[in-house]
Amino acid sequence: xxxxxxxxxxxxxxxxxxxxxxVRRYPRTQRTISLLGIGAYAVAVITLxxxxxxxxxxxxxxxxxETLTYQLSNWPAPFGISLVADALSVFMLVLAVLVVVPxxxxxxxxxxxxxxxxSYHALFHFMLAGVSGSFLTGDIFNLFxxxxxxxxxxxxxxxxxxxAKHTRAALQYTVLNLLGSAVMLVAIGGxxxxxxxxxxxxxxxxxxxxxxxxxxxxxVLGLGxxxxxxxxxxxxxxxxxxxVPAAYRAAPAPIAAVMAGVTKKVGIYAIIRLLFTVFGAATxxxxxxxxxxxxxxxxxxxxxxxxxxxxxxxxxxxxxxxRNDLDNVLAYSSIGQVGFIVLALALAATGEGxxxxxxxxxxxxxxxxxxxxxxxxxLVSGTVYEAVGSIRFDALGGxxxxxxxxxxxxxxxxxxxxxxPPLTGFFGKLLVFDTAGKAIVAGEPFAEVALAVALAGxxxxxxxxxxxxxxxxxxxxxxxxxxxxxxxxxxxxVGAFALLVVVLGIGFDPVYRAADAAAHAATEWExxxxxxxxxxxx
Amino acid sequence: xSGTVLRTVPSTIASTxxxxxxxxxxxxxxAVVLGLLFALGxxxxxxxxxxxxxxxxxxxxxxxxxxxxTMGGLxxxxxILSHGGAHGAxxxxxxxxxxxxxxxxxxxxxxxxxxxxxxxxxxxxxxxxSEVNER
Numbered sequence: 001x002x003x004x005x006x007x008x009x010x011x012x013x014x015x016x017x018x019x020x021x022x023v024r025r026y027p028r029t030q031r032t033i034s035l036l037g038i039g040a041y042a043v044a045v046i047t048l049x050x051x052x053x054x055x056x057x058x059x060x061x062x063x064x065x066e067t068l069t070y071q072l073s074n075w076p077a078p079f080g081i082s083l084v085a086d087a088l089s090v091f092m093l094v095l096a097v098l099v100v101v102p103x104x105x106x107x108x109x110x111x112x113x114x115x116x117x118x119s120y121h122a123l124f125h126f127m128l129a130g131v132s133g134s135f136l137t138g139d140i141f142n143l144f145x146x147x148x149x150x151x152x153x154x155x156x157x158x159x160x161x162x163x164a165k166h167t168r169a170a171l172q173y174t175v176l177n178l179l180g181s182a183v184m185l186v187a188i189g190g191x192x193x194x195x196x197x198x199x200x201x202x203x204x205x206x207x208x209x210x211x212x213x214x215x216x217x218x219x220v221l222g223l224g225x226x227x228x229x230x231x232x233x234x235x236x237x238x239x240x241x242x243x244v245p246a247a248y249r250a251a252p253a254p255i256a257a258v259m260a261g262v263t264k265k266v267g268i269y270a271i272i273r274l275l276f277t278v279f280g281a282a283t284x285x286x287x288x289x290x291x292x293x294x295x296x297x298x299x300x301x302x303x304x305x306x307x308x309x310x311x312x313x314x315x316x317x318x319x320x321x322x323r324n325d326l327d328n329v330l331a332y333s334s335i336g337q338v339g340f341i342v343l344a345l346a347l348a349a350t351g352e353g354x355x356x357x358x359x360x361x362x363x364x365x366x367x368x369x370x371x372x373x374x375x376x377x378x379l380v381s382g383t384v385y386e387a388v389g390s391i392r393f394d395a396l397g398g399x400x401x402x403x404x405x406x407x408x409x410x411x412x413x414x415x416x417x418x419x420x421p422p423l424t425g426f427f428g429k430l431l432v433f434d435t436a437g438k439a440i441v442a443g444e445p446f447a448e449v450a451l452a453v454a455l456a457g458x459x460x461x462x463x464x465x466x467x468x469x470x471x472x473x474x475x476x477x478x479x480x481x482x483x484x485x486x487x488x489x490x491x492x493x494v495g496a497f498a499l500l501v502v503v504l505g506i507g508f509d510p511v512y513r514a515a516d517a518a519a520h521a522a523t524e525w526e527x528x529x530x531x532x533x534x535x536x537x538x
Numbered sequence: 539x540s541g542t543v544l545r546t547v548p549s550t551i552a553s554t555x556x557x558x559x560x561x562x563x564x565x566x567x568x569a570v571v572l573g574l575l576f577a578l579g580x581x582x583x584x585x586x587x588x589x590x591x592x593x594x595x596x597x598x599x600x601x602x603x604x605x606x607x608t609m610g611g612l613x614x615x616x617x618i619l620s621h622g623g624a625h626g627a628x629x630x631x632x633x634x635x636x637x638x639x640x641x642x643x644x645x646x647x648x649x650x651x652x653x654x655x656x657x658x659x660x661x662x663x664x665x666x667x668s669e670v671n672e673r
Contacts (some may be wrong), residue, residue: 141639168662171670177585181647187601188636189633
């Protein structure tokens, strides 16, 4: 029962990438193909999404979500590679579409002609293929491969401008991620040796019935922790955050938007998939004997997630308050914002029942909000650079009087992150607080601390955004700002993207229902296993 | 683990490690080799010279590949099911397929990392990391 629609986003992205390489002598054709390709990608994802999560589910009119699978070359499940599109994968894919479409259109206007012709479009689409593959795959080794497909173009895109600071940032980024990949391979090898399978559904089932399969799940806890560390590196969570600011500053603005908006979320997605689906029913057996017998894996990961979240929120927040240019503030801010996502995940991991579901919904909504708002802000930063020639606060000032649309877009992105109703950020924050509240009622440990951290983080967010706003957009226009020009098309694009943030906030109900379906898809591992249907091997 | 010895690997490995008496157990030897490889890789990654760092990373990713092969459990001779039919246990072919994929990826990333090193040298005039980071 292979559904070809599952593989469609991947094929579209790969074909577009290759086509843009083929026609690079004809820049106009290349740009046209690239833009058509991203349109086709959006259509493919939306078609897939409408099959998995029917419209009725989004409007509350009834209907059930499905889990579609595609077995490569028709090999049955645990032997071949499975691609799985459930509500969670589809949610992340739609999130990616919302970011990459404006980012690519912006790139066509922003990246200089020569750079576009050489490699930019191909790299962009290869990266997109890697992202889609990571969201769709149902096999951990294949996940490694898609990670690499996603990372390799991103190395090149970080070093895209090729000057001193870019090569330095790219070197750091590349070496770190290569080490991460090696460590991921080690974890995968270990999991294969102890579990005898790499299929996520098969893993989930074997971990759930460890006794029947004669497996000791204890080594998998450690190996899973190694995998988790690699995913945290991709997501830029403290203590793996140090590559983030340099890489985001070196990358071209639309790429920084995609990296902060989408590739970070690949890390978050992988963490959710691993902890909540694969380890969903895994518990430690008694013989380990640290007094942890019968503890679920999730319960053990909870406190770790919690510490990482606190670290990220404070490090990101405090870092962003003291930076002196737009990109730097945004980069540190994205460390802090991912901290909020992880905080919700930590509460979901330690919680049970509704706390777990609400926590996951909060994490997903927050991811969506962060993806859109942060990439909007990076695009605004790119537009400011194009218009003024600098994004340093000491060169900016008074943009709100000279360039009201740019300033307005920044303001919308900013208050979406701060969480002012009716923007999506408000619901994201509200749900994080709601989860913490529910966790306190359920008597979970750390829940009060989580609430306090979330509050402090929210205050930090307000602090660094009002500071950025004061320094760059308010006041009397500075010398470079008065000399600035209006890059009209870019401004229109950024303004339209800003409106999308508002629209998603006002029409929030379908977004919430989609996140709800995704959260259930993440936790209901039985449905996932059943859909993939790995054969039982002795 | 059955008593069959993997024929090709230990003869070369035994000369580099101390494993004279352990030669009947490829996995023990491989474990020692893995330890040495990871140690060497880590040592190189911590150097100041960018080229050494890149080599360190390369060695670590190759060590990960060796680790993958080892994790497949070296039970039999070759990972082929029927080639003439006269075989006992076979080694798990899956890990070998995984390693092939990983080697190809490693090849690409190593090439990129080396080119990047050259660009770092062009831009900074040095491959000393402490000097690269100062500017």
